[in-house]
Amino acid sequence: MNNPATPTFAVVGHPNKGKSSIVATLAHNDSIQISPRSRTTLTAERYEIKTANGQFHLIDTPGFQRPSKVLQWLTEHSQSASDRAQTIKAFVLDADCRRDFPDEVELLLPIVNGAAILYVVDGSRPYSSQYETEMEILRWTGEPSMALINPIKNTEYVTEWEQALHQYFKSVTVFNPMLADYQKQTELLSVFAHLKLAWKDALLAISSALMATEQQRRYDSITILTRLLEDVCSYRVEQKVLTESQAQYLEPTLQQKFYQWILQREARAYQELLALYTHLNTEFSIADLDLPSDLFDCDQWFAWGLSKKQLLVAATVAGAVGGAALDFAVAGHSFMLGALGGGIIGASSAYFGSEKIASTRVKGLPLGGFSAIYGPVSNKNFPYVIIGRFLYCFRYISRLTHADRRALTIAATDFQQAVEQLEKSQQKELHIACAQLIKQKPAPNLHDALIRLLD
Amino acid sequence: MQSDVKQPSAIAWPITLSGFIIGLFLSFSLLSGDEQGRVNLMFLLLVFVLIPLLSLLLSLFSLIMHAPTNLAAILSRLPLMSNQRQRHLMHLRQLGVDQTWLLLQSQYAAMAYALASLTVLFLLLLISDVNFVWRSTLLKPQQMQPLLELIALPWWFWDSAQPSLSLLIDSQDSRLDNQAFAQQALGNWWPFISASLVFYALVCRLLFLLPLRLMISKRMASDLESQLTQKIQEHHKSHAQHEVRARILESLPEPYVIYNWDALSDALMQTLPEVQDAQALYQRGDPLTDVSPLHVVIVVKAWEPPLGELEDTLEHLQGIIYPVDFDAQQPQTLDPTDLDEWRRFTAKLSGWQLYSRSATSEGTTANE
Structure with a gap:
């Protein structure tokens, strides 16, 4: 039994007219099975659409299979128009009917329990009087109803359908679940609100919550992009070896590893974006990424893998701390000269003795050598390439309905226009943030600069 | 791929180690005392009580004000x-926990400092004679006692770790006065020192550390990317089902009758060449009796999926299903999706075959 306060809609109709597609789009659920084969939905499936302001239910039902026989049964068991709703109730409870007309019982049961009716037809195929039997059965239920014309392949017969459907339904709307964006979906909810006044407030609150969710998703998308940019702009792959020639030899291996990592990191961001929009079944492929070829570098390392600069700092700090301990032990009688002297000694030793450290061996292992380094990318255009690809993907995914199960190909795209539409100060903010990324510095304003690209 | 970023322990242990080393050196230099093994109790209170308490307050300030005023930062x-x-640090910053995480590492460092101090204390108590004395120009034992009792309040149940006036008097030292100390009295301070160290440097720190840990795990679990990754991992993609589809006849076996199941108009029916060659044309509702040995050809709308009503009718008969489609009142090639639907439907019927004049040669030779 439905909770009368919770708006509940049974999506019914002829088989293969896109009922499941409509439910998938409105429920934002791409795990709902959609198939060109009929009888994919054999039992009524209830989907709860929860929002911050409340919830509504959609019930995906099997299509009518034996409408003529059902109407015949109903006519035989009804005395007058006043008992039609009761006759429908008797039909769904009758054991013989449950056995002989399982599909009709499944689709009528939620309506008997108080669900409103959403009757779905295909506007790309001609109207036929055979549908009148189904519509007549639905009329017998006496529940609020509306018709949705789903133009599966085209809109050729939409007008013909509208004329016919208006004979049976007060409200008739064209709704393409493959193309319906958030705006269109919330508009439909507003139309639902007029079906049953008791649900009006709840549905309008849900509509506004859905719009808020959409805004939050846009914000979260930019969070994903920001992290992607920070990761790919700072990534480098490094391998320590003994000689410079060994380091040079590693260049192709490191290049491949670097490239693979960047692509995988990018793929993870797209996967997260798809998950954010609950498109967990959408397959995607990524076009190749052009990376600059001059990312290889070879550097010397010293004890514990430190660079010369790091060695200098470490020795200075260690010397100063050691000296300070001495100062403390003599209760400050040294006038902190221990810390000062320790720091100077540490720094000088590191500066002048680094080469000696590198050539020293402990149990045959050297304390210094060379590092083969690939990355990070220093080309200032690199962040823009990543942003362009991500925004292309974002625009596609944010408009992708959950009935659309096509695979996505992510390619490079020119988003110069989006940048040019920003105010000068905003453009400058974006350029500064990208430059900071390339210089390996934190870019605290990156998120704010990027989110404006979506406006 | 992300393993290099997800394991922040690589930066955690050097910070903790720093705390341990500082504790080790500081405690050793203090507890070693002078040549007579005398250790100034006031210095110990400074290092084991005041510094841990002040640094705890600083950590609290750091947490409340989001200021990076801690060792790890x-x-x-x-x-x-x-x-x-x-x-690693950048990843923590992305999760919004970098400052809290560094603060947590500072707490670990402080605990390491306390453990190192405790280790040094017990080691020296074990292998050396540590004589705790106190000196003050201004303070008298009677003035010191309330302060020490206040410090010792948390371990009120441990009698031997409570400071007494007699102990204070016995252990007061002056460098000019070479008085003889009761050696036992000087050593009696160790329970108080240990308890101070355990409570102020270890327990208080632990009480601050645990909520920090909880805050971080909560924040990390509620992070956008963590939630999305969990969603992706929990999701199992559905796989395509294997389908059996009927083969398609390229010609109708003669003689046959046509049955107009979907009540197509006469005008449309006449556009089908097969209708011209039929022995008879039946409309929906007509009884299909006495047609044997003629074959029955059921004409249906290809775009409408087969309903249960059709299946019920075909159940006790046999023949050929002929789906048709029209464009501008003329027969047209079937949509492959529609044709597949009818092939699947026919495959599950016994005694029925599928005919389509417009079908391509693909898929016409065998069941799939």
Whole structure:
């Protein structure tokens, strides 16, 4: 039994007219099975659409299979128009009917329990009087109803359908679940609100919550992009070896590893974006990424893998701390000269003795050598390439309905226009943030600069 | 791929180690005392009580004000970290927990400091004679006692770790006065020192550390990317089902009758060449009796999926299903999706075959 306060809609109709597609789009659920084969939905499936302001239910039902026989049964068991709703109730409870007309019982049961009716037809195929039997059965239920014309392949017969459907339904709307964006979906909810006044407030609150969710998703998308940019702009792959020639030899291996990592990191961001929009079944492929070829570098390392600069700092700090301990032990009688002297000694030793450290061996292992380094990318255009690809993907995914199960190909795209539409100060903010990324510095304003690209 | 970023322990242990080393050196230099093994109790209170308490207050300030005023935050700013460790920190910043995480590491460092101090204390108590004395120009034992009793309040149940006036009097030292100390009295301070160290440097720190840990795990679990990754991992993609489809006849076996199941108009029916060659044309509702040995050809709308009503009718008969489609009142090639639907439907019927004049040669030779 439905909770009368919770708006509940049974999506019914002829088989293969896109009922499941409509439910998938409105429920934002791409795990709902959609198939060109009929009888994919054999039992009524209830989907709860929860929002911050409340919830509504959609019930995906099997299509009518034996409408003529059902109407015949109903006519035989009804005395007058006043008992039609009761006759429908008797039909769904009758054991013989449950056995002989399982599909009709499944689709009528939620309506008997108080669900409103959403009757779905295909506007790309001609109207036929055979549908009148189904519509007549639905009329017998006496529940609020509306018709949705789903133009599966085209809109050729939409007008013909509208004329016919208006004979049976007060409200008739064209709704393409493959193309319906958030705006269109919330508009439909507003139309639902007029079906049953008791649900009006709840549905309008849900509509506004859905719009808020959409805004939050846009914000979260930019969070994903920001992290992607920070990761790919700072990534480098490094391998320590003994000689410079060994380091040079590693260049192709490191290049491949670097490239693979960047692509995988990018793929993870797209996967997260798809998950954010609950498109967990959408397959995607990524076009190749052009990376600059001059990312290889070879550097010397010293004890514990430190660079010369790091060695200098470490020795200075260690010397100063050691000296300070001495100062403390003599209760400050040294006038902190221990810390000062320790720091100077540490720094000088590191500066002048680094080469000696590198050539020293402990149990045959050297304390210094060379590092083969690939990355990070220093080309200032690199962040823009990543942003362009991500925004292309974002625009596609944010408009992708959950009935659309096509695979996505992510390619490079020119988003110069989006940048040019920003105010000068905003453009400058974006350029500064990208430059900071390339210089390996934190870019605290990156998120704010990027989110404006979506406006 | 992300393993190099997800394991922040690579930067955690050097910070903790720093705390341990500082504790070790500081405690050893203090507890070693002078040549007579005399250790100034006031210095110990400074290092084991006051410094831990002040640093705890500083940590609290750091937490409330989001200010990086802790050991780990200072160490992280030194240009000592490798690229990989910098990326660990960047990942923590992305999660919004970098400052809290550094604060937590400082608490670990402080605990390491306390453990190192305790280790040194017990080691020296074990292998050396540590004589705790106190000196003051201004304070008298009677003035010191309330302060020490206040410090010892948390372990009120441990009698031998409570400071007494007699102990204070017995252990007061003056460098000019070479008085003889009761050796036992000087050693009696160790329970008080240990308890101070355990409570103020270890227990208080632990009480601060646990909520920090909880805050971080909660924040990390509620992070956008963590939630999305969990969603992706929990999701199992559905796989395509294997389908059996009927083969398609390229010609109708003669003689046959046509049955107009979907009540197509006469005009449309006449556009089908097969209708011209039929022995008879039946409309929906007509009884299909006495047609044997003629074959029955059921004409249906290809775009409408087969309903249960049709299946019920065909159940006790046999023949050929002929789906048709029209464009501008003329027969047209079937949509492959529609044709597939009818092939699947026919395959599950016994005694029925599928005919389509417009079908391509693909898929016409055998069941799939």
